[in-house]
Amino acid sequence: MNYDKDKVDDFTLALVFLGVHDEDEFGARSWKGFDWDALSRLHQKGFIGNPIGKTKSVTLSKEGLDRAKQLFEKFFGTESA
Numbered sequence: 001m002n003y004d005k006d007k008v009d010d011f012t013l014a015l016v017f018l019g020v021h022d023e024d025e026f027g028a029r030s031w032k033g034f035d036w037d038a039l040s041r042l043h044q045k046g047f048i049g050n051p052i053g054k055t056k057s058v059t060l061s062k063e064g065l066d067r068a069k070q071l072f073e074k075f076f077g078t079e080s081a
Contacts, residue, residue: 005041012038013047014071016060028065032058 012034019031032039032051039051039058047064060068 005038008035008038009041009045010071011075013042013064013068014075016042016048016058017065017068017072019057020060020065020068021057023065025062027060027062029057029059030068031056 016030016032016034019033020028022029030048032055036051039048042048042064043050046061047067048061049059051058
């Protein structure tokens with residue numbers, strides 16, 4: 001099946017924001033229960049650390065955390081009245 005991988009990556013990164021924990025000025029960690037190909041592309045784009053490994057979470061760069069929050073608000077946020 002053909003699909004827009006960049007759109008999948010954006011939605012995946014937005015959903016990664018739901019699992020964010022251990023946030024600091026350098027980035028954060030999040031649970032990595034997502035498609036491995038999408039996580040690999042996010043790693044290649046510099047948004048997350050290498051997802052390969054035994055840990056159940058992945059690191060988000062500061063840029064990745066900011067982008068994840070922005071995308072989450074875009075896709076799932078509600079506008080206040």
